[in-house]
Amino acid sequence: MSEEFVQAVASARAMGQRLSIVGAGSKSGLTGNESSAEGRLLSTVEHTGIVDYRPDELVVTVRSGTPLKELNQALVREGQMLGFEPPEYRGLGTVGGAVAAGIAGPGRPWRGGARDAVLGVRMINGQAERLNFGGQVMKNVAGFDVSRLQAGAYGMLGLLLEVSLKVLPLPQAEQTLALEVSAEDAHARMLEWALKPYPITATAWLDGVLHVRLSGAEAAVNATAMIIGGQVRPDNGFWQALRDHSLSFFRSGTIACRQLAPASPLLPEDELIEWNGARRWSRANSGTGGYRVFGAGYAQHRCRDGGGDPAIAEYQARIKAAFDPDNLFNPELTDADVAA
Amino acid sequence: MSEPDNQQLDNPYGRRDVAPEALARALKKLRARLPKHCLLTEPRALKPFESDGLTAIREVPWLVALPETAEQVAEVLAVCREEGVPVVPRGAGTGLSGGARPLSDGVLLGLSRLNQILEIDLANSAARVQPGVRNLAISEAVAEHGLYYAPDPSSQIACSIGGNVAENAGGVHCLKYGLTVNNVLGLKVLTLAGDELMIGGPGGDPQSLDLLALFCGSEGLLGVVTEVWVRLLPTPPERRVLLAAFPTVEGAAESVAAIIGRGLIPAGLEMMDTPAIRAAEAFVQAGYPTDAGAILLCELDGVPAEVESDVAMVVRVFQEFGAGDVQIASSAEEQARLWLGRKAAFPAVGRLSPDYYCMDGTIPRSRVAEVLGQISALSEQYGLAVANVFHAGDGNLHPLILYDANEQFGADILAACVAAGGTVTGEHGVGIEKLDAMCGQFSQAELEQFFRLRSAFDPDGLMNPGKAIPTLTRCSEIGGMHVHEGRLPFPNLERF
16 A cells, blocks of 8 residues: 555656645644645545554554544553544544644643654655654664654655554543632642642643543542542543543634643633643634634644744745655645745 | 765765865854853863763864853854854763764864753743753752652763753653653754744644754754753652562563553663673672572652552562562662662673673564573674663663674674664664664665755754764665675774
8 A cells, every 4th residue: 555655646746746645534624624625635544554563562553544543442452542642533533643633632741742652654755755764662863853753744744654653551540520610720720730749641621610630540549639629520531522622612613722831821711721721722713812713613733833933934844845845745734834 | 955975075974074274264253253261272172072972982173162152152153154164062972872073173062051040930840941951950950849850861960951852862761751852842942054943842842843853862963952941740759669680581571561561651660681780789789689680670659659559560570470589679778779780880891891882772672582682692603791781661772792892793783673673772872873773774765864854954964964864875885775784884983
């Protein structure tokens, strides 16, 4: 299958066509709908399967079109998980899409993001060359870290064929606590707990309730729950719904998101506060204060704004050109986000 | 865009020598723009900078610049750009791969005087520091707040955070807490073109392409780090260190796989084989069992209830896989004693041999026993003793070869690591030392991709030239790409 991709890229290049890389299209609301894609579609959905999974190595290698849901199920069977908890999006999302979009779930500040999980990639660059960077080991400093650079690159640098990801053991015990507090109070507690050695793995405030997830050894979870207080929630479904952006909050129209230093002052429109304050969501659509606004019905994901720093944008454009000199891949993204 | 391999090269590092007239002009400009005490040119003053921690490879620099401000760093880079003089950045000089080995026609840019902790931002659990700040100094500065900076390379009392970023340094605790790349939040860097880039910050990673990940481990080829935002973590309230003796390496290796396979990630998990145990014990008398085939040192940390259950689990696994004696240290003094032998392993081995060569290959954990067997066979083949000390939890081997100017043994070990699905360097970097091994790990297209990426930041190839990525010419000289039997490693070095 990867040979077909090489040929597809080579022929697009020869004919001066552009290519829009898509997986299952679960995130099309954020990358521009597929109908608006400018290039020929290059789909990974047929390129599926777990290539190698050795639980005691904490590493899994997966073809990019593999449904994320399928990977998650395989990991759970071995008592493991992806630490960055990428959204499954109605069960449609692919592993390649999860890495390319680099969207992390509720546990990001504690368990890392997509870029922290990526150990290696096999990819095709804009010169139709099949390349292999990183590997299946935890530590690897041979050459530039091209693998991690793919996390959040939205396929701008090439087509991901396979990714090797670090996985984590599922916690022995998990408990969700709910505290009825104001946004200010919730934010203050999040910042205070961040300085304590508590086994917290997620915090989120929404609709007057601060949710706290504790994960780890049962005794440690119970001991910390006593300190934090609040009500024990019967199940941990809230976090999965938050991860998958399937809470009713996300279905209520235009959603905007911003990512910032956790202690940054709250704005009135910070309606959903997670990551200890480092990621905030709004329905207010004010378009101010660093928020990025996305299409109705889609929870955006690209909270990470280019920031408007022209120097950074210039180097990003050069990196793009170093991988994809003819600007074949995902032109609609490149034009919007990278080109200065 | 520079394509080094299309050029007629004058020297083995993939570039032309700098003309004496250019050096003369550069010197004049540097003297005009930097205070006198920030420039070293006397042979006696230059001598201490002739190598980094890889002392076997030396070259006296043309000039050493020791700027005291980021503005002065920018001035040095500007002069080098104007006159086409290469720049080798250097932190504390503790690197083990020759990444800061100077050039006789280049500037050695030492960042050691940029050594201020600029800001401790408790609200955001972060600190902003200059690149010359020592790794351990960060943890010391925030200890009173119950916080620390997690990555702890064994050189942490001396090595600098800027060097850690350049090498993506690891350490004993990175299995649980990650490498430098996982613990740095932002950077301020200067490129050779004179651009100052603010990358990331305490809010995470704000750019669409993750320049922060790219800079970590870039070995000074893309730019000079002038500020680093680091992530601070709460200090775990409880810590235990366990030492288990195994009759064989296999038993120890299986224990490592079992601990992790059962869902526990220890803070540290280190293995030593018999030669390393005996060398360490003879040196520091840490109480290690010298009749063991291997020992495992396991550190567990967290809240007390968690550590307690983790200790019980690890002891069970150790016993299951044939551990004899298991020591458990709960006091700080006892823990320090158990760690002492491991931490002294390198100098201990150094006592046995006039020189030793520390390797850094990393392999999948499941191949540990097999690769150690291969190393042992190679040891007999070459007639050179080898002591194995390594980060067992993440498969990062540090075989110490007691050598007599024989580098082929090391090359063979790295080839075995790559063949086992691993890498030639886990945490020490490629530098100048592992350039030839890189030829075996990467294809021509991959190496060319690295060069194009470098050119995006440094089209003239003046930043730390000849390091980290071997030129295609060099690889073809040692027998082509992906050839593991290159017979001419380090052809340009007098001795290794």
